[in-house]
Amino acid sequence: MSNPVPASTASAVRSVLVTGHGGFxxxxxxxxxxxxxxxxRIVGLGRAxxxxxxxxxxxxxxxxxxxxLLRALRDAQPEVVIHLAGALPPAPAAELWADNxxxxxxxxxxxxxxxxxARVLVVGSAAEYGPTGRQAVDERHAxxxxxxxxxxKLAQTLLCQSLSAERGLCVVVARAFNLFGPGMAANTVVGAACSQLAAGTPLDALRLGRLDSFRDFLDIRDAVALYWQLALRGEPGAxxxxxxxxxxQVGDVIDVLLGLHGALPGRDQARARFVSSDDVDYSCGDPGKLAALLGGLALRDFEVSLRETLDSFGAFVPASERMLAGAMASA
Known part of the structure; x- marks a missing residue:
């Protein structure tokens, strides 16, 4: 299989096509x-x-x-394609299948x-695993x-593996877990919390969904850096x-956000939305295969990432400033 990009360097990459370039x-x-x-050279293709x-x-x-699509590819003539475009919940089923x-x-x-x-990196999802029990799952898990x-998304992954093998394409799948970071939408639990805190929503009126579940959270900035390494170095079809x-635990993450916002931990006051039957209790990945490929993982500090995400919603006020403002108001 042809591979124009040496695994050890990105210097050979003159052009990259990014689908979904206008999204988060x-x-x-x-x-x-x-x-x-x-x-x-960066060429974008997408609805936004x-x-x-x-x-x-x-x-x-x-x-x-x-x-x-053909015009974009002929213009870009990319050595690397990063495929981020796709549909997310709550899009209807027909849209999910058509887009993904x-x-x-x-x-x-x-x-x-x-x-x-070209080397193609396609982004999948932890939702492909479904229920896993309380364990960190590797890529061999059913x-x-x-x-x-x-x-x-699982059908997308299987399609990518099939076309990679049958057509001699270099396609690598990055199965991403729960991504968050500055600029995220308010349709996930971290985004919903940040959005409502920024809007001044009282603690007893916060609507955050299920707080007792466990998730594997990763800063989007770490994720895209890892996507790049996988695009260059990942095994075709893997x-x-x-x-x-x-x-x-989601509730613990909410407590950290409340603390960063200057509020006392108060997740028990948050109202849970309706929890759909397709929600899973526990989702955590084993990054061992990725770490072995790259020689280790260096990720951002989780609390700093939360702080920067909250700040992007205009919600972060240092606790010291809140105390000072309160003292001045009462003087």
Whole structure:
């Protein structure tokens, strides 16, 4: 199989195509790529336009638009493709399957036509595993997804592995766990907490969903850096967990956020939303395969990442400043 990118260096990468470049992960991926030296040309493709000002060329539209996709690939002539585009809950099932499975097929089919030697990194999801019991799972663990999203992402992974083997494409799958960070949406528990705290929502009115479950949280900035390494060095057809390897109870994470915001821990006052039947109690990945490939993992401090995420919502006020403001108000 052709591999134009030496595993030890990114200097051979002159051009990168990023799908979903205007989304949460895409924004951070583009910023990461723009900080590389030498800096590759960055071409974006997706429904949302660039928000960074760092994309060199962009093609705005759905990945199912074959003409648009072919134009983007022919323009970019990328050595690396990073596929972030896709549908997320609560999108309807038809959209999840069309965007996640259909989108991956459209992309890889076009890559074979335009740039068959490119290395392609496709982002999967921990939802592919389904219930795992209280253990950190590695990539050999059986996948039994219980959500429509998880099923669509598992089908995406299987498609990528099949096309990688059958068509001689270099496709690597990054199975990402719970990502968070500055600029995230409010439709996840961390984003919902930050958004409501920024809006001044009283503790007894916070709506945060299930607090007793455990999740493996990873800063999006760590994730995109790992995506890049996998794009360069991952084994074709292989799946790699992109995770921290540590399970954190959601309620404990909320307590940290409340403390950073200057509020006393008060998760018991938060109202739980309806919990869907496809929610799992425990989700944690084993990053051993990834760490072995890279020679170890160096991740950001979790509390610092939470602080920066909260700050991005305009919600972070240092406790010392809150105390000073309170003292001045009562003087």
């Amino acid at each position: 992960s895409g924004l951070h991926c583009v910023e990461f790529l723009a900080g590389l030296s030498p800096r590759p 336009a660039d928000r960074t000002g760092l994309v060199d060329a962009e093609y705005v539209g759905p990945i199912a638009d074959r003409d648009l 499975v259909g989108g991956a097929f459209h992309l890889l089919d076009a890559v074979q036509l335009c740039c068959p030697a 996948s039994q997804p219980v959500s429509e999203y998880g099923r669509s 799946v790699y967990n992109v995770c921290s390897g540590r399970a954190r």
